[in-house]
Amino acid sequence: MITVWPVETTNFRAFGWVQDPSNLRSLCNVTAIFDESSPMHQLLVHSIIPELVEKRDGKDELIEVLNKRPLRISYNKLVGTAFKPRSASRCNGIVQATVKGQVRPFIGEWQADNFVRWAYAFHFIRYNYEDDTFEITEEGRELVRARGEDEELTKEETELLTRAALSYPPAVRILRLLADEDAHLTKFELGKQLGFIGEGGFTSLPQSVLLRTLAITKDPSDINKMKADWEGSSDKYARMIAKWLAKLGLVEAVPKTFQVPIQSEVYPVTIGQAYQITAKGYMALNHTNGKSSYKRLSKNVCFEMLATKAGDREYLRTRRAYLLKFISESKQGISVSQLVERLAKCGLSCEEGSIADDIKGLINIGLNITSKNNLYYLEDVLNDFLIPTARLEGKSEVETIKEQMRGELTHLSHEYLGLLDLAYDSKQNRLFELKTMQLLTEECGFEGLHLGGSRKPDGIVYTKDENEQVGKENYGIIIDTKAYSGGYSLPISQADEMERYIGENQTRDIRINPNEWWKNFGDGVTEYYYLFVAGHFKGKYQEQIDRINCNKNIKGAAVSIQQLLRIVNDYKAGKLTHEDMKLKIFHY
Structure with a gap:
């Protein structure tokens, strides 16, 4: 049952998605914090916290919290706080003290936060909105009681962890994607299909653009950095979930090699973080789907997993939670227009296109929603969760623009609406570069490359063949x-x-420039332009464009991401050619 609950809270926790931890034993130990009879709980009270936490950092308060009954622990006491610089960090949280770090005998507050998220996502602990505390669930107690004498996971622990993973919809989504025609997919191919598309909190780095960038990069250290660090948030989630599933034997990591054509050359590029499902993984999918003799597993969904990025986060969470509630309660099916009407009665006005995208997003987080005769059905059984109505906020200007543009982008995937978020987030500048290049090369028919790096432009594109054919x-x-x-x-x-x-x-x-970046333009290109792309332009930017044009005898332009999306959509609709685009952008 999905319950609407008028809770008063100012806390905006990030639950439902995990980026950092993968140690299953540590997850079991974190769960054991909440069981007062467990050896881990006793160690924390009598030795670990007294040794690791100083009095000035709340040692006595942490021990007092652990000794209270019933045992409900606040988020702040579990996770602790950050220190600057991090090299001077001290232990000041219960989860920090529970998990050993790679260098220190404790972990930092960011890793501790992710362990709390993980235990919550697997339904080993539950969250109390009214006082920002956590307590153990019956599934959590089962896991703690299954502990063996050594550090190796017992068979019972592995079974309980597997069941928890199969009740976590994003893990099921990863398994289903890999099971589709026995697929072999990288973290980018998985991440692109995980979460709510066209949203800043669920970004995926365009693999095709990355592969071309890797192919032309000569410095091995730069290549290694790209492979290790370049990823979107959904790519991180996919990588972490696949890692859990690999440790449970449901998938296996198998590097994947691509042949990347650039002009007249073909370059082999290998992505190490790629995955395939195992025979055990197929059996697990039968379990989650309730096939054969298996009992269907209910799914753990929480309000917070329905959006992650600040700004419109609470509005989107609320809209999608109500949407899921209405679909789950409509046993005879429900149409998009009916959903729009029911949402409006809850004070949530939106367009049908937004609802359609939300439903795709719910499927992309691992829920089994089917459609028949334009009616939607939820085939999963959901465990209870709450919709905290006091959090409802209005839509931002960016979300309003997205809703408007969903109706305009008739020939372009709505995943590119995510560019509207990226264009206003300076921390995501590289991903904005890559997604813009993907838009121009994959959707607009240009040849081109992302360049970036020292003494190179962000990227280049050029026409080929088509213009020659039309003279x-x-x-x-x-x-x-x-x-x-x-x-x-x-x-x-x-x-x-x-x-x-x-x-x-x-x-x-x-x-003048030994890297010779200009060689990436194809043969036969005889005229050149330049283009600035941003969310929007302000001030006297046109004066700078005019100055460049005059100084270099070249035409250039500044185009907003909204304008560019509309132009590319018209190109895909057959309304514009490359020649038309040139005239439109550079104002001939």
Whole structure:
């Protein structure tokens, strides 16, 4: 049952998704914190916390909390707080003290937070909204009682952990994707299909763009850094879930090699974090689906997992939670128009396109929602969860624009609506670069590459063949993307940098820039342009465009991401050719 509960709280916890931990024994130990009869609980009270936590950091308060009955522990006491610099960190949280770090005998508050999220996602602990505390569930007590004498997981612990994973919808989603035609998928291929598309909290790095960037990168250290660090939030979730499933024997990690064509060359590129399902994984899917002699497992869903990014997070969580409630209660099926009406009665007005995307997102987090005769049905059984109505907030301007554009993007995947979030988040600048290049090369028919790095533009695109066939010159564009929270004013320093790139391409002198980035333009390109892309532009940016045009005798433009999405949609709809796009963007 999904219950609407008028709870008063100002806490906005991030539950339902986990990025960091993968040690199953440590997860069991964290769960054991909440069982007063467990050896781990006793060790924490009598030795671990007295040894690791100083009096000034709340040692006595942590021990007092652990000795209270019934045992309900607040989030702050579990996770602790951060220290700056991190090298000077001291232990000040119960979960910090429970898990040994790689260097120190305790972990930091970020890792502790993720262990709490993990235990909650697996339904080993429950959350109390009214006082921001956690307590153990019956499943959690079962896991603690299954503990053996040594550090190795017992057979019973493994079975209980597997059952918990199969009750966690995103883990089921990963298994289903891998089971589809016995797929072999990388974290990027999984991440692209995990979560709510077109949203800043569920980003996936475009694998095709990354592969081309890796193929042209010469420095091994740069290659290793890209492979290790370049990923979106959904890619991280997919990687972590796959790691859990691998430890439970349900999937296996198998590197995947791609042949990447760039101009006349083909480069092999291997992604190490790729996965395949095992025979045990197929059996587990039968269990979660209730096939054969297996009893169908109920699913653990929480309000917080329905959106992760700040801004519209509480509005989106509330909308999607009500949406799920209405579908789950409609045994005869329910249509999108009926869902819009029922949401409106709850004070949640939205367009049908947003509801359709939300339903796709609910499927992408692992819920089994089916459609027949334009009616939706939930085939899963859900464990109870609450909708805390006091959190409802209005839509932001970005979310309002997204709803409007869903109706406009008739030929373009709504995953690209995520560019509207990325364009205003400076922390996501690289992903904004990559997704913009994906938009232009995969959806708009341009050839091109993401470049980035020292003394290179963010990327380049160019036309090929099509323009030759219609008797037009092939052209190239130097791309510079800018992710800024308040829009972009195009300062003189950035205009000067673009002038340097234009000059380097015009002179093509290795003495000026030895990396010769301009060689990535294809043969036959005879005219060049430049383009700035941002959420929106402000100030006297056009004066800088005019100055560059005059100084370098070249045409350029500044285009908002909304404008670019509309132009690409029109190209895909057959309304524009590349030549038309050139005229439209560069104002001929």
